[in-house]
Structures are given as structure tokens and as C-alpha cells.
Amino acid sequence: MTLPNMITIFRLILVPVFWILFKLFDRIDLCIIVFMVAGVSDVLDGYLARKLDQITKLGTMLDPLADKLMNLSLLLMLSIKNIIPQWIFIIILLKEILMIGLGIYIYLFKIDWIIPSNIFGKIATASLYIYAVSWLIFKNDFSYYLLIMALVFNIIAFLNYGRIFLKLYRARD
DSSP, X not given: OOHHHHHHHHHHHHHHHHXXXXXXXXXXXXXXXXXXXXXXXXHHHXXXXXXXXXXXXHHHHHHHHHHHHHHHHHHHHHHHTTSSOHHHHHHHHHHHHHHHHHHHHHHHTTOOOOOOOOHHHXXXXXXXXXXXXXXXXXXXXXXXXXXXXXXXXXXXXXXXHHHHHHHHHHHHO
């Protein structure tokens, strides 16, 4: 077990911590702090995996799963609390379901493709963190505009992922 993988597993453990803080204690502020800790650990595990040359298949699978679960947790919580419109959560949920579906397809058919994270996905994820911090501090219209920007970046990241998937799929024939 590598250090970057242990940090990724820590991020996965933060998801139920997030929900305990929300459901049992109704502490949105602490949930966002947990979300931010997950964000910092995401950067750290990626950095360490590259720096220590410890990029593993397990880490490649678990890292985006941890991101997706934490991002969806934040958006679902904010949607439940009517802090963000439900349609924003639904759009990002559908995007993540489709991406997970494509990942399962690649895995089930034992296709030797790795669609690595890229700048579009990183910007989409970072934009959600920026939105969360902005909302926690300011709770104003500017925060809402950052959320819309995060939504747009998520759609762009999905379209790019789909483009790469289709390119690889067509090259199979």
C-alpha cells in the first residue's frame, strides 16, 4: 500500500464523515471544511504519486471515485438545504453517472484504455472548491456565479472525456 493510495482511502473515509456531520449535526460549515480537507489531500496524493513514482492502478481507479463521491456529496447537501438549485446537482449527477458508466464499460470489456485526468477535469474540480470556499465565506451572488462557472467547467470536462472515449473507441476497429 503506497502513501498516495492511503491518502486516497482517507479521502474516501471523509465521505461518510461528511454525511455524519450533515445528517446528525446539521453542520454545513464543518461539511465544507471536510470537503476542503479532501481537496487538499487530493492535491497531496496526486503530487506524491508523481513525485515518488507511485502511480498505481488502484490509485488511478480510487482517486476519481473519491473526487466524484465528495463532489456529489457537497452538491447534494447544498441542494437538500436549498442553497443551490436542484437542477445543478442533477446535471452534475448525470455527468458523473455517465462517466462511471463509461469507466465500467472499459473495465468490464477489459479494454486497455486509461483516460487520465486532464486539465479540464482539474479545473472543474478546482472550481467546485473555489465555489465552496466562496459560499462559506461570503454567501452572496458572486458565489452563485462561481457555482455556474463550476457547472460549465464540469460540462466541458465531460465533453472532453467523451471526445477521448469516442476517439479510442473508433480506433479499436
